[in-house]
Amino acid sequence: MSKTNTKPDDxxxxxxxxxxxxxxxxxxxxxxxxxxxxxxxEVFVPPYEGKEIxxxxxxxxxxxxxxxxxxxxxxxIVFTNQSRPSLAEFGATSWLPSLIAIALVRALAPLVTAxxxxxxxxxxxxxxxxxxxxxxxxxxxxxxxxxPYKFLVVTRVLATTVTIxxxxxxxxxxxxxxxxxxxxMVEQTSFSSFIQAVFGAITYLDIFASVVKSFFFGFTIGMVxxxxxxxxxxxxxxxxKAANASVVTSMFLIFIEELLSLQIVNALRGG
Amino acid sequence: MEEKNKTIDRDNAVIQIRDLKxxxxxxxxxxxxxxxxxxxxxxxxxxxxxxxxxxxxxIIAGLLKPDAGTVTVxxxxxxxxKPKELDKLRLKIGFSFQNSALYDSMTVRENLEFPLVRNVxxxxxxxxxxxxxEVLENVGLSxxxxxxxxxxxxxxxKRIGIARTLILKPEIMLYDEPTAGLDxxxxxxxxxxxNEVQERNHTSSIIITHDLTCAKMTGDRVxxxxxxxxxxxGTFDEVFSTDDERVKAFYDYNFIQ
Ligand SMILES: Nc1ncnc2c1ncn2[C@@H]1O[C@H](COP(=O)(O)OP(=O)(O)OP(=O)(O)O)[C@@H](O)[C@H]1O
Ligand SMILES: [Mg+2]
Numbered sequence: 001m002s003k004t005n006t007k008p009d010d011x012x013x014x015x016x017x018x019x020x021x022x023x024x025x026x027x028x029x030x031x032x033x034x035x036x037x038x039x040x041x042e043v044f045v046p047p048y049e050g051k052e053i054x055x056x057x058x059x060x061x062x063x064x065x066x067x068x069x070x071x072x073x074x075x076x077i078v079f080t081n082q083s084r085p086s087l088a089e090f091g092a093t094s095w096l097p098s099l100i101a102i103a104l105v106r107a108l109a110p111l112v113t114a115x116x117x118x119x120x121x122x123x124x125x126x127x128x129x130x131x132x133x134x135x136x137x138x139x140x141x142x143x144x145x146x147x148p149y150k151f152l153v154v155t156r157v158l159a160t161t162v163t164i165x166x167x168x169x170x171x172x173x174x175x176x177x178x179x180x181x182x183x184x185m186v187e188q189t190s191f192s193s194f195i196q197a198v199f200g201a202i203t204y205l206d207i208f209a210s211v212v213k214s215f216f217f218g219f220t221i222g223m224v225x226x227x228x229x230x231x232x233x234x235x236x237x238x239x240x241k242a243a244n245a246s247v248v249t250s251m252f253l254i255f256i257e258e259l260l261s262l263q264i265v266n267a268l269r270g271g
Numbered sequence: 272m273e274e275k276n277k278t279i280d281r282d283n284a285v286i287q288i289r290d291l292k293x294x295x296x297x298x299x300x301x302x303x304x305x306x307x308x309x310x311x312x313x314x315x316x317x318x319x320x321x322x323x324x325x326x327x328x329x330i331i332a333g334l335l336k337p338d339a340g341t342v343t344v345x346x347x348x349x350x351x352x353k354p355k356e357l358d359k360l361r362l363k364i365g366f367s368f369q370n371s372a373l374y375d376s377m378t379v380r381e382n383l384e385f386p387l388v389r390n391v392x393x394x395x396x397x398x399x400x401x402x403x404x405e406v407l408e409n410v411g412l413s414x415x416x417x418x419x420x421x422x423x424x425x426x427x428x429k430r431i432g433i434a435r436t437l438i439l440k441p442e443i444m445l446y447d448e449p450t451a452g453l454d455x456x457x458x459x460x461x462x463x464x465x466n467e468v469q470e471r472n473h474t475s476s477i478i479i480t481h482d483l484t485c486a487k488m489t490g491d492r493v494x495x496x497x498x499x500x501x502x503x504x505g506t507f508d509e510v511f512s513t514d515d516e517r518v519k520a521f522y523d524y525n526f527i528q
Contacts, residue, residue, distance in 0.1 A: 047389075132374075140372040143332045144386035144439065145358035151389075 035227050039157055042150050049155050056159035064120045064167060071112055072171040076178020079103060093187060097194050098201035100179040105206045109172040111258060114217035117164055118250040122225040125156050126246030129229025130239040153230060157222035164218030165211050209265045217254050224250040279491060280310040285443055285475045286331060291340035293326055300326050302499030308475050315486040316479045317521060318496030324479045325369060328445040332366050333357050362390055365436030369447040371428040373420035379431055380416050387438050406434040410464060426457035437468065444468060444476040450485045462488040483525035
């Protein structure tokens with residue numbers, strides 16, 4: 001167990017180094033760092049839990065596919081429709097396919113996918129591992145020398161890291177389809193000229209950045225859910241808290257990462 | 272009661288606990304525990320709820336770290352082992368959890384295979400199957416092999432939990448309240464199972480219980496945890512021949528006078 005208490009039986013309460021609360025923040029940060037570091041220590045060491053990784057990938061995709069299809073499609077329609085008036089002012093509605101392609105690839109698809117996955121997948125990982133902690137299933141793996149971290153955490157983090165980028169590409173595609181439906185109804189654009197406009201607008205850097213970004217989003221969702229669940233406190237309440245904290249924390253981190261990636265990609269583009 | 276067929280080696284302590292202390296915040300749970308478990312022996316640990324019986328065996332299995340004192344299991348100081356060494360030691364320890372702790376997303380078969388395939392390399396499918404069938408037979412639940420834990424009764428879950436630890440042929444068994452919440456007949460089955468395991472595999476065991484019938488049937492020796500220490504140890508009759516109210520209360524409740 002990670003939080004050990006080494007003070008003797010009747011010692012004075014330890015003096016806080018800074019303040020009690022700040023001390024705790026740094027202790028928690030250290031805890032998180034060790035949890036994440038353990039992933040990189042264990043992910044490359046055999047035996048690999050191949051079957052379980054595939055099962056988890058499937059679960060991630062299966063859980064979020066329906067909602068992502070719907071949301072992606074609607075986002076495509078709505079974003080196109082709402083952008084039209086502004087472009088119409090300049091008589092530039094023919095730019096709609098390019099605009100929507102850039103918006104989807106650079107920002108909308110990765111964000112929509114990651115946010116939906118934190119809600120559906122992140123909360124699930126938090127709740128699942130949390131209830132395994134509470135019912136001592138994780139302890140049971142540990143006492144049978146079966147490395148619960150490897151079986152439960154490494155597999156889930158790998159699954160989200162690999163699957164979320166794929167889902168993001170899928171969301172981009174579905175979103176573009178939504179946009180096409182809207183564009184073809186209003187402007188009677190043909191499919192081939194729509195596709196031409198789309199590929200004319202996006203660059204390799206856009207696609208690359210989108211994949212790399214969602215790679216990090218996926219890692220974040222798996223890691224946060226696993227950390228919250230794995231370290232869940234005892235009792236049913238702990239499970240609920242773990243699920244909830246997984247969603248809130250990973251959404252927060254996803255926005256921070258989005259801001260960072262914006263800075264990095266802009267620098268690359270400028271340079 | 273029939274005489275059990277076993278040999279206890281009183282010179283060979285497989286678990287040695289010295290001045291063990293453990294607190295959670297201001298709650299001093301274990302306050303200087305000394306205890307020896309000898310090879311081939313069933314030791315029953317009694318004590319009120321919340322006295323730290325589960326904490327004690329979790330420290331023995333390395334799930335919790337002690338604040339002070341030493342726990343030596345088969346010559347190894349548990350608290351100071353590296354993760355690899357601790358895992359090696361844990362292969363020799365079977366831990367039956369208070370509420371079974373079966374993996375509820377896996378079938379009974381997958382539960383039993385789980386520790387086996389992760390610790391014994393190069394097993395063929397046939398080896399795995401025969402090992403699973405053997406332990407299931409030992410606990411008398413062969414028919415449950417493809418069921419999910421949620422479909423089992425409390426007593427069946429307990430026995431599957433024990434089977435899952437037996438599959439690695441441990442030398443030490445730690446049972447946390449094996450008969451709690453079970454009817455008398457199932458309890459007797461479990462007590463017999465504990466004795467069978469001891470006789471068949473020559474294991475040394477700690478059996479935590481509130482059930483004095485279980486204590487009497489399985490225990491070669493009884494130790495009672497009172498206020499964070501083992502104040503009374505000995506045979507069943509030695510422990511209960513006292514005027515100490517705390518001890519007598521246990522006896523009176525179990526065997527209605
Ligand atoms: N991980 C933990 N963190 C904080 N407190 C704990 C922890 N584990 C146990 N405790 C506390 O230590 C005390 C002893 O717990 P333990 O589970 O060992 O009791 P027990 O003797 O097994 O009781 P029971 O017979 O009810 O199972 C309890 O008061 C419990 O609240
Ligand atoms: Mg207990």
